[in-house]
Amino acid sequence: MWRRRTGGARRSPEAVRAEPAEVAEPVQPAEPPALTIDALGRKCPIPIIMLAERINQVATGGVVAVLADDPAAFTDVPAWCRLKSHEHVGSYELPHGGWSIHVRRNY
Amino acid sequence: MxxxxxxxxxxxxxxxxxxxxxxxxxxxxxxxxxxxxxxxxxxxxxxxxxxxxxxxxxxxxxxxxxxxxxxxxxxxxxxxxxxxxxxxxxxxxxxxxxxxxxxxxxxxxxxxxxxxxxxxxxxxxxxxxxxxxxxxxxxxxxxxxxxxxxxxxxxxxxxxxxxxxxxxxxxxxxxxxxxxxxxxxxxxxxxxxxxxxxxxxxxxxxxxxxxxxxxxxxxxxxxxxxxxxxxxxxxxxxxxxxxxxxxxRAEEAEAEGRRLSALVDRIRAEVPRLVPDVEVVGDPVLRLPHLVTFSCLYVEGEALLTELDKAGFAVSSGSSCTASTLRPSHVLEAMGVLTHGNVRVSLPRGVSEDDIDRFLAVLPDIVRRIRSSLGVH
Missing domain, CATH: 3.40.640.10 (Type I PLP-dependent aspartate aminotransferase-like (Major domain))
Known part of the structure; x- marks a missing residue:
């Protein structure tokens, strides 16, 4: 039993879990975050609100890590980056579930 | 309603x-x-x-x-x-x-x-x-x-x-x-x-x-x-x-579809103008005549549905908090668009233009109130 995903805008969290070999991002982030926001256990849109409130605490070009385990955050943080013209650096799985979602402040 | x-x-x-x-x-x-x-x-x-x-x-x-x-x-x-x-x-x-x-x-x-x-x-x-x-x-x-x-x-x-x-x-x-x-x-x-x-x-x-x-x-x-x-x-x-x-429906489809599609065009144009931080999703042209979906940043889908219901509007949402599974809609996920604060408006045959006017009139304040309750101003 296997499942292959072909093309498309986005991978679902399940797809990432099911096929770690196909995830584009490396397992470890290349650049350590300047700020980590712990939104574990918080439901969307709270993680996004926390990110929007605090992104300006890092310098332009700096990276913020959002720790979140609401599946909606996996899609919504990158979508927020696109809408707000910040950069989604990558989403890295956390050992106990959820992701560390890295965002670069662009302006 | x-x-x-x-x-x-x-x-x-x-x-x-x-x-x-x-x-x-x-x-x-x-x-x-x-x-x-x-x-x-x-x-x-x-x-x-x-x-x-x-x-x-x-x-x-x-x-x-x-x-x-x-x-x-x-x-x-x-x-x-x-x-x-x-x-x-x-x-x-x-x-x-x-x-x-x-x-x-x-x-x-x-x-x-x-x-x-x-x-x-x-x-x-x-x-x-x-x-x-x-x-x-x-x-x-x-x-x-x-x-x-x-x-x-x-x-x-x-x-x-x-x-x-x-x-x-x-x-x-x-x-x-x-x-x-x-x-x-x-x-x-x-x-x-x-x-x-x-x-x-x-x-x-x-x-x-x-x-x-x-x-x-x-x-x-x-x-x-x-x-x-x-x-x-x-x-x-x-x-x-x-x-x-x-x-x-087949006999009415062309005329009614045109009318509904014009109302959808209006919602697609007006919602982002009236409400800040909104993303209208889906293809603007290659689309059904009667359906439009948008997502409001920093808003819980369930709160939005509840407030719209109180104001007399029945709409639905693909946000996770409105689904029994607590997972966001697989459609919005696959598209890579915002899944929270999501509203789907789909117009029935014969919907009145007044209803759309009223919807556009109440929406901005509802979104503003929900955002401020979450500390977003």
Missing amino acids: AYLDAASTEPLHPAARDALLAAIDAGWADPARLYGTARRAQMLLERARAEVAELIGARPDEVSFTSSGTQAVHLGVLGTLAGRRRAGTRLVASAVEHSSVLHAGALHEGGGGEMEIVGVSRTGRVDADAFAEAVARPGAALACLQTANHEVGTLQPVEEAARACREAGVPLLVDAAQSAGRLPLPEGWSVLTASAHKWGGPAGVGVLAVRKGVRWRSPLPEDERERRRVPGFENVPAIVAAAAALRA
């Missing part, structure tokens, strides 16, 4: 209501029996079948009635896979199909089959080349593609998919639930499914059409009803009403 959730279910069409009331008296007997009242029920059933067949571009003997659109999809997917077992075991489907397609695929996987999911663009349109490639690879047993997406309204490239399927010799199941009765149906399908309550017929009637020559084997125990495709006693009065509604 302004009802703006036609994509969940369209209110009963007046033509369907009249037909239903008449058929409850005339068509209650068992259409499989041979006495007068039974023959009358059978005649009503076959007349409805012929009418639906003509409207969807099929032969009457290709059309069966099911108990729902979901059942039509389940039988269409599993029956075609069963009939094609020797040809292959791989089911190809877009990432944004209705859950009935994906759940039937999951059952197929559970039985040792395979499912290949083809991704979509940011607007929710399937990648036609990737779809064609997936269908052409050896082992494809069936491909599934909706005519239009149920959550964001984007039309799918069904005719291109049908061409690719024809070349590869793979049957194509087209799920027409959202567009039947609203837009002309595409050609080139092998199996077509639809749901009467989405076009203004009563609930409890689905359509399963299987083209002559397509191999299909029932995944259920044998039953002689509906050409051995669908088990159980037919709901003749509801089927008669469904056919009447489809006929009436």
Whole structure:
């Protein structure tokens, strides 16, 4: 039993879990975050609100890590980056579930 | 109450209501029996079948009635896979199909089959080349593609998919639930499914059409009803009403579709102008005439639905907090668009322009209030 995903805008969290070999991002982030926001256990849109409130605490070009385990955050943080013209650096799985979602402040 | 959730279910069409009331008296007997009242029920059933067949571009003997659109999809997917077992075991489907397609695929996987999911663009349109490639690879047993997406309204490239399927010799199941009765149906399908309550017929009637020559084997125990495709006693009065509604909608579709589409254009243009931090999702042009979806940043979908309900508007949402699964909609996820603060507005036949004016008037303040309750100003 296997499942292959072909093309498309986005991978679902399940797809990432099911096929770690196909995830584009490396397992470890290349650049350590300047700020980590712990939104574990918080439901969307709270993680996004926390990110929007605090992104300006890092310098332009700096990276913020959002720790979140609401599946909606996996899609919504990158979508927020696109809408707000910040950069989604990558989403890295956390050992106990959820992701560390890295965002670069662009302006 | 302004009802703006036609994509969940369209209110009963007046033509369907009249037909239903008449058929409850005339068509209650068992259409499989041979006495007068039974023959009358059978005649009503076959007349409805012929009418639906003509409207969807099929032969009457290709059309069966099911108990729902979901059942039509389940039988269409599993029956075609069963009939094609020797040809292959791989089911190809877009990432944004209705859950009935994906759940039937999951059952197929559970039985040792395979499912290949083809991704979509940011607007929710399937990648036609990737779809064609997936269908052409050896082992494809069936491909599934909706005519239009149920959550964001984007039309799918069904005719291109049908061409690719024809070349590869793979049957194509087209799920027409959202567009039947609203837009002309595409050609080139092998199996077509639809749901009467989405076009203004009563609930409890689905359509399963299987083209002559397509191999299909029932995944259920044998039953002689509906050409051995669908088990159980037919709901003749509801089927008669469904056919009447489809006929009436087909006649109105062009003019009413144009009117609804202009209202949707207005919502698409006005919502981002009136409400800050909103993303309107789905294709702006290649879309259903009556459906528009947008997501509001920093807003909980459930709160938005509750407040809109209080203000007298019935809408739906693909946000996770409004779903029993606590997962956001797989459609919004596959598109990579915001899943929270999501609202789907789908206009029923005859909706008044005043309702849309009022919706646009109350929305900005509702969003502002919810945001400020979360500390966002």
